Amino acid sequence: MQGDHSxxxxxxxxxxxxxxxxxxxxxxxxxHRGVGLxxxxxxxxxxxxxxxxxxxxxPDWTLYHLIHxxxxxxxxKQFCDRxxxxxxxxxxxxxxxxxxxxxxxxxxxxxxxxxxxxxxxxHPLIEYYVKHHAMQCxxxxxxxxxxxxxxxxxxxxxxxxxxxxxxxxxxxxCGTYPQHVIAVREVAKDLQANKE
Amino acid sequence: xxxxxxxxxxxxxxAVSLLxxxxxxxxxxxxxxxxxxxxxxxxxxxxxxxxxxxxxxxxLDAIGEGDGMLxxxxxxxxxxxxxxxxVQEKYPALAQxxxxxxxxxxRNMGTIAGNICQDIRCWYYRAPNNRFSCLRKGGGRCYAxxxxxxFHSIFGGSVEGGCIAVHPSDTAPALIALGAEIVTSQRTxxxxxxxxxxxxxxxxxxxxxxxxxxxxxxPSAGAKSAFLKYALRRSIDFPIVNCAASIARENAKVTRARxxxxxxxxxxxxxxxxxxxxxxxxxxxxxxxxAGQATVSDASPLKDNAYMVQTARxxxxxxxxxxxxxxxxxxxxxR
Numbered sequence: 001m002q003g004d005h006s007x008x009x010x011x012x013x014x015x016x017x018x019x020x021x022x023x024x025x026x027x028x029x030x031x032h033r034g035v036g037l038x039x040x041x042x043x044x045x046x047x048x049x050x051x052x053x054x055x056x057x058x059p060d061w062t063l064y065h066l067i068h069x070x071x072x073x074x075x076x077k078q079f080c081d082r083x084x085x086x087x088x089x090x091x092x093x094x095x096x097x098x099x100x101x102x103x104x105x106x107x108x109x110x111x112x113x114x115x116x117x118x119x120x121x122x123h124p125l126i127e128y129y130v131k132h133h134a135m136q137c138x139x140x141x142x143x144x145x146x147x148x149x150x151x152x153x154x155x156x157x158x159x160x161x162x163x164x165x166x167x168x169x170x171x172x173x174c175g176t177y178p179q180h181v182i183a184v185r186e187v188a189k190d191l192q193a194n195k196e
Numbered sequence: 197x198x199x200x201x202x203x204x205x206x207x208x209x210x211a212v213s214l215l216x217x218x219x220x221x222x223x224x225x226x227x228x229x230x231x232x233x234x235x236x237x238x239x240x241x242x243x244x245x246x247x248x249x250x251x252x253x254x255x256l257d258a259i260g261e262g263d264g265m266l267x268x269x270x271x272x273x274x275x276x277x278x279x280x281x282x283v284q285e286k287y288p289a290l291a292q293x294x295x296x297x298x299x300x301x302x303r304n305m306g307t308i309a310g311n312i313c314q315d316i317r318c319w320y321y322r323a324p325n326n327r328f329s330c331l332r333k334g335g336g337r338c339y340a341x342x343x344x345x346x347f348h349s350i351f352g353g354s355v356e357g358g359c360i361a362v363h364p365s366d367t368a369p370a371l372i373a374l375g376a377e378i379v380t381s382q383r384t385x386x387x388x389x390x391x392x393x394x395x396x397x398x399x400x401x402x403x404x405x406x407x408x409x410x411x412x413x414x415p416s417a418g419a420k421s422a423f424l425k426y427a428l429r430r431s432i433d434f435p436i437v438n439c440a441a442s443i444a445r446e447n448a449k450v451t452r453a454r455x456x457x458x459x460x461x462x463x464x465x466x467x468x469x470x471x472x473x474x475x476x477x478x479x480x481x482x483x484x485x486x487a488g489q490a491t492v493s494d495a496s497p498l499k500d501n502a503y504m505v506q507t508a509r510x511x512x513x514x515x516x517x518x519x520x521x522x523x524x525x526x527x528x529x530x531r
Contacts, residue, residue, distance in 0.1 A: 009201065010245050012217040059202035059247070062232075082233045083302060084432055095275075095304045101229050102305070105202050106249055147301070168431035169299025 044108040048073065049117030057104040064088045064099035066107075067114060075115035075142045086170030089143040090114050096150040096169075115142035118149050124190045125149055125183070132183040136174030144170050148184045157188055197235050198243055204252040208408060212381050214248050215404035222246040224406060226271055227306035229298070230314045237324040240396065241333055256408065257307075259283065266412040270309035274367070275300070277308050287412055289421035289440040293370035296425045299432040309407040311367045312378070312390065313399055317434055318348070318361030331357040334395045346500040347436065350492075350508065351461040354393035360498065362459045363391055363398065364434045369456040369464045370423050371410065373440035379409040391463045419444035419452070422518035426507050435459040437504060439467075439511045443479065443519040450474045450483075455515070457491070460508050467491040470512055479520040488513035 008017040009024045013032045018024040045054050048071060055070060067073050067090065076099055079087040083101040090099045091113040119126050125145050128134075135141040144167060151158055151166040158166065163184045167177075205211035215222055223244040225231055231247075234240060250256070250271065257271035259280050266287060268277060277283055278295035297303055297311060315321075320328040320339040329335030338358050340348050349360040368391060376387040382405055392400045401407070415421065421442040427433040437459050444452040453474045455467040469490035477483040488509040495505045 010218070010221060012201075012214060012222075012246065058199065060197040060199050062197075081236060083229050083298075083305075086299065086301060086432075089301055096301050097305050098229075098301045101232050103202070103225070103228065103232075103247075103249075106204075106225075106228075106251060166300055169301040171432070 042105060044105060046107050046109075047111045049113060049120065055104075059103070059105050061104040062100055063090065063092075063102040063104045063107055063112075066104040067099060067112070073114050073116050075119075076146075077139055077142055079139065084171075085140070085143075086147065087140050087143040089146045089170065091146055091150045091153075094150070094153065096147045113146070113149070115145050118145060123149060124187045125152070128183040128187045128190070132179045132186070134176050134179035134183045136172075136176055140170060140172045140174075144172070144180055148180070148187070151184070152188060152191065156191060158184065160185065197232070198238070200235075200244055201246040202249065203246060204249045206252055206254075208250075208253060208256075208381050208406060211248050211250050211253065211406055212404050214246070215406070218246055220403050222248055224248050224250055226250050227273070227302075227310045229302050229306045230310060234315060234322070237322065238326060239322045239324060241326050241329070250406065261414075264414050266414065268308055268410040268412070270407045270409060271307050273304055274298075274306050274308060274311060275303040277367075278303065286415060287370075287374060287421065289370040289373055289423040289442060290367065290412065292423040293366045293425075293438070293440060296423070296438075297366045302432070308367060308410060311365050312371065312387075312410075313401070313407060314365060315398055316361040317364045318359075319344070321361055331359045332361060332395060341498070344500060345498045347459075348498055348501055349461050350495045350497045350501055350504045351465060352496055354462045357393065357395075359393060359462060362461060363463055364459055365391075365464070366423075366425060366435060366438055366458070369438055369458040370421070370440040371412065372456040372464050372466065373423075373442040373454045374412045374415070374421060375442075375454065376410055376412040378407055379411060381406045381408055384411075388464075388466065393462045415442065416444055416452075418446060420519045422515050424511055424515045424518060426511055437507045437511050439508070439515040441512075441515045441519050443474070443516065445479070448478045449476055450479065453516075455487070455491070455512060457508055457512065460504060467512060469493060470516075474516065479516060481517070484513040484516040487516050 010017050043056050064078050067076050077087040078100055079085045081100050083098045088100040089096050092110050147170055160181055163181045225247045256269040258269045259272050274294040274297045278291050284291040320330050321332050328339045331338050340360050349362050353360040371387045378385045378390050423440040425435045425438040427435050439457045441455040453471040455470050456464050458464040470487035473486050473490040491512045492505045492509045497505050
């Protein structure tokens, strides 16, 4: 979704168009010094799975692009790229959100968890997803795991209905839905037992 | 996505001034779940040169009561609205409506103001690469009139253009039934007059105007509200028909009723006939059925959407009955 930088840019203050950001920047510095520059790319700070990153991001990068293509965390999957399937779900500041519909440039200061972080932390979700084989082709699975982790963080003892509600934004074309409820219920029991 | 310039606005004034300077070539982004889809598809003839992020404006996401009304900041997410205890207790139609939008992830991202300002979902309008230059884009004709119009208006098109794309918001009918007002950067607008049909435009907002707050008057004692949505799927789906009702009763007789449907017309549709039919009656199967009938008495379905007339009739009936059930302490089951 990136790469097309051929469009014209308009000066927000007086109107003329420029072929490149650099040309616009020169115009802004000459004519509108001190008014505030449009951003082309900017450096953000994000905490992904506990480690801080300070990448330079283009305005049109989605959070998915940053995580998957730039940071190389390929557990986050893109399928519909329109916010309608849940495959690209990540936990941002404690809440599951769709990384394909989030602009990376707007994530400065965010704390993000992906399937890799959940796995590396030894979360029992992975073990029980394997045990109950809550997957077939496996493409949607990281999205389900991430959404389930956010649910368990918020509600350590979810009912079947709670789980169905929380996972209602994740689609599985293979139809593994019943297994997710079984797996998440067992994870909840496991976590409760280990706490006591 | 094609490239664009990105601004973080730090005050409403800054956002308005940026919109003004870009003169129609910039778009406001909050949750982004509607806007980014359009940009990725390049659905519209023009692509924004700049996005102005208003999530960085402090204090626009509060939900609270004051001066006899509920005040919801424009940036409050749909999840926050749906799960707020005051909204759930006193404004159930709004809590239920916000809770039925999209999916849990979308409700964590999308805002209440974004939900009422969202663009239409007509598949000709939204077709990738601006494939159909339809009336709503300033083009020559409505492609849905002769095309596949199974999800289009059953109450005719817009007055001037003839566009038959329905408005897809779930929270808009609830806000209209509850008599809400929309506060913007320059004025206050009745929610009922907020949604509009124009070329590339679904609201009465001017080019440099931003919604800042939504105000809902506190319901009178004895008033109950409810919201029901019918969609093909229980989640991640737009409504086929949705309906919100707010009904006040004295001695079991209806004294005031506001019923609003959405996704059946180019703008949310008050069911005035149904409201009249209910006044002075008790809420029961018969009166609710009459209200449903009155709602669709002037429906004029297209070739593919006659089923929506039936859906609208039944949904009004169930929503009216849900207002009764709520008073008896039972919770309405949305479907």
